[in-house]
Amino acid sequence: MYELRELMYSGHVACAGCGATMSMRYALKALGEQTVLVIPACCWSIISGLFPYTAIGVPVIHTAFETGASTASGVKAGLEARGDTETVVAAWAGDGGTFDIGIQALSGAAERNDDIIYFCYDNEAYMNTGIQRSSATPFGTWTTTTPVNHPKSQPKKNMMEIMAAHRIPYAATCSVAFPEDMMNKIRKAKEIRGTRFIHIYSPCPTGWKAPSSLAVKISRLAVHTKVFPLYEVEHGERYNINVEPKNLPVDEYLRLQGRFNHLTDDEVHTIQETVDREWERLVKKALD
Ligand SMILES: Cc1ncc(C[n+]2csc(CCOP(=O)(O)OP(=O)(O)O)c2C)c(N)n1
Ligand SMILES: [Mg+2]
Numbered sequence: 001m002y003e004l005r006e007l008m009y010s011g012h013v014a015c016a017g018c019g020a021t022m023s024m025r026y027a028l029k030a031l032g033e034q035t036v037l038v039i040p041a042c043c044w045s046i047i048s049g050l051f052p053y054t055a056i057g058v059p060v061i062h063t064a065f066e067t068g069a070s071t072a073s074g075v076k077a078g079l080e081a082r083g084d085t086e087t088v089v090a091a092w093a094g095d096g097g098t099f100d101i102g103i104q105a106l107s108g109a110a111e112r113n114d115d116i117i118y119f120c121y122d123n124e125a126y127m128n129t130g131i132q133r134s135s136a137t138p139f140g141t142w143t144t145t146t147p148v149n150h151p152k153s154q155p156k157k158n159m160m161e162i163m164a165a166h167r168i169p170y171a172a173t174c175s176v177a178f179p180e181d182m183m184n185k186i187r188k189a190k191e192i193r194g195t196r197f198i199h200i201y202s203p204c205p206t207g208w209k210a211p212s213s214l215a216v217k218i219s220r221l222a223v224h225t226k227v228f229p230l231y232e233v234e235h236g237e238r239y240n241i242n243v244e245p246k247n248l249p250v251d252e253y254l255r256l257q258g259r260f261n262h263l264t265d266d267e268v269h270t271i272q273e274t275v276d277r278e279w280e281r282l283v284k285k286a287l288d
Pocket of ligand 2: 095123124
């Protein structure tokens, strides 16, 4: 069903078990070779390797941290000015580059409905610079700027809702534990014109203090505990849940990761309540 062509090669410099690397491999398989990638500062600025060597089989523009979406908009406009309306232009940014510093460029592109696919691979912190908290870091998490005696006290920003509020034609969540679901969504996004947003749950064994062998298992548990549901939103209003969670307790997900080791039973309970509440909200929207 899918082209087997690999557009990500061996020799990249990611850590073992890096979810961002798996995400890229699946995304490129779905996007195909007529793609230009725009990568703002993030782990992926490093992972692809030093020029003239590269682990990616499509053209890449490395750009400044806050300019993922605006550079992609500009590349798309440039290609169109040359008569090329077919090449897919995709921004590929981390959670910091999306939820935080890149949000104004992304909001601008979405408001203009620029014809780009914006990928956010979300490892829930600023990993490239040493595991600092971002607004995608969940409540209670250890990072180097939210140490165990002061873990993060704010919840994760709901970026999907922000994008849905822009009424863009397509937004979807994906996970490296569900590659077929991910590739289906990216293929669907490719056929749509306008701004498309793909939010990929991308485990970071290094920053999450978890064994690299558990990266995919943790990602699967994130879906089945409802911590990271897999769904899509069309035009900001048609919600569709793609994988029915097994409704496992969040504790099963949290206890595999050292970044949550310090949590008390009360805090785990609070996290469970928040996850349940958010899930109910999502289900309501999907039923509407
Ligand atoms: C204006 C600016 N501020 C800070 C930096 C330093 N910087 C480079 S990558 C990065 C973290 C990126 O985090 P994220 O977008 O989540 O990607 P990840 O590293 O987790 O892959 C930071 C802070 C920068 N390059 N430019
Ligand atoms: Mg990150």
